[in-house]
Amino acid sequence: MTLTVFWIFGVIAMGSALLCITRKNPIACALWLVVTLFALAALFVLLDAQFIAVLQVLVYAGAIMVLFLFVIMLLNLGRPGPTDIKGPLGLLGATVLAGALLLLLRPLGEAPLPAGIQLPPGTVATLQQQRGMVGSVATPLFDTYLVPFEIASVLLLAAIVGAVVLAKRKL
Amino acid sequence: MLLSPALAISAVLFTLGVAGVLLRRNAIVIFMCVELMLNAVNLTFVALAQGLGVGGQVFVFFVMAVAAAEAAVGLAIILAVYRHKQSVSLQNMNLLKDG
Numbered sequence: 001m002t003l004t005v006f007w008i009f010g011v012i013a014m015g016s017a018l019l020c021i022t023r024k025n026p027i028a029c030a031l032w033l034v035v036t037l038f039a040l041a042a043l044f045v046l047l048d049a050q051f052i053a054v055l056q057v058l059v060y061a062g063a064i065m066v067l068f069l070f071v072i073m074l075l076n077l078g079r080p081g082p083t084d085i086k087g088p089l090g091l092l093g094a095t096v097l098a099g100a101l102l103l104l105l106r107p108l109g110e111a112p113l114p115a116g117i118q119l120p121p122g123t124v125a126t127l128q129q130q131r132g133m134v135g136s137v138a139t140p141l142f143d144t145y146l147v148p149f150e151i152a153s154v155l156l157l158a159a160i161v162g163a164v165v166l167a168k169r170k171l
Numbered sequence: 172m173l174l175s176p177a178l179a180i181s182a183v184l185f186t187l188g189v190a191g192v193l194l195r196r197n198a199i200v201i202f203m204c205v206e207l208m209l210n211a212v213n214l215t216f217v218a219l220a221q222g223l224g225v226g227g228q229v230f231v232f233f234v235m236a237v238a239a240a241e242a243a244v245g246l247a248i249i250l251a252v253y254r255h256k257q258s259v260s261l262q263n264m265n266l267l268k269d270g
Contacts, residue, residue, distance in 0.1 A: 006173055010180040017184055017207055021191030021200075029200050033207065036184075040210055043180070047173060049217045052231050056213075059235050064206065064242045071246045072199060075253050084197040084260060094193035102186040109178030118222050127225065137228050145229050152236040159240030166247035169254075 006046050013039035024085065027078045030068050037061045048125065050133045177218035184211035198249050198259040202242070209238050 013036050020032035037060045044053035072078060086094070128136045141149055165171065184207060191204030213231045220227025249259055256263050 014183050017187045033203050047217045094190045098186045098190035105182035109175050140229050159243045163243040163247040167250050
């Protein structure tokens with residue numbers, strides 16, 4: 001049952017991703033990408049990562065995609081115009097290269113995980129029941145990964161300053 | 172149990188992102204394809220976190236922070252380029268090309 005639901009959302013994600021890269025209109029691309037992100041959030045729920053699923057909807061589908069749509073509308077790219085998809089040669093090259101990449105990536109899904117790094121089954125589920133969905137992610141974030149967390153805050157500050165400097169007409 | 176299908180879906184999504192980057196000329200659409208690739212990797216992290224500990228979910232958090240920073244700076248760059256060229260097509264960005 002879970003597997004069926006998982007595949008349904010997986011097919012939605014893959015199908016809308018395909019539509020996203022083949023639509024001519026950038027706004028249609030952005031909206032199909034939003035569908036992909038929502039389907040991925042559903043997959044995260046099925047993989048026992050409810051907190052990450054909520055973050056996915058809030059941050060990705062909410063904030064980042066609104067930023068994309070905002071820029072598309074600011075530059076007035078939604079109007080009909082010549083297509084930006086490359087011709088037959090570009091299509092052939094993209095298909096061949098992407099197919100080769102898929103052939104390389106696909107066997108990774110079948111390879112068994114090394115037994116030495118695997119936790120006993122149910123460890124993560126027990127942790128999530130003890131600390132809650134948010135607590136099980138937040139405790140390592142502010143404990144083991146404290147330094148990367150602080151670096152991420154500096155990165156976000158640098159991104160804010162950089163975006164203002166780049167986008168401003170005259171400083 | 173769900174690990175193998177999750178990795179398969181992730182591989183397909185990453186490939187579609189790469190195909191989009193190769194296929195399109197619009198800088199914003201290429202940017203969206205890069206976001207698609209980041210999301211495919213996030214799916215891998217979450218799928219592996221089930222068996223290998225919550226560290227994978229913490230990493231997804233960091234990937235999202237980096238993606239947000241990248242989106243803000245990248246879109247600012249696209250805005251700056253549009254002001255110079257009146258276009259976001261990569262065909263027109265040939266300043267370093269000879270001839």
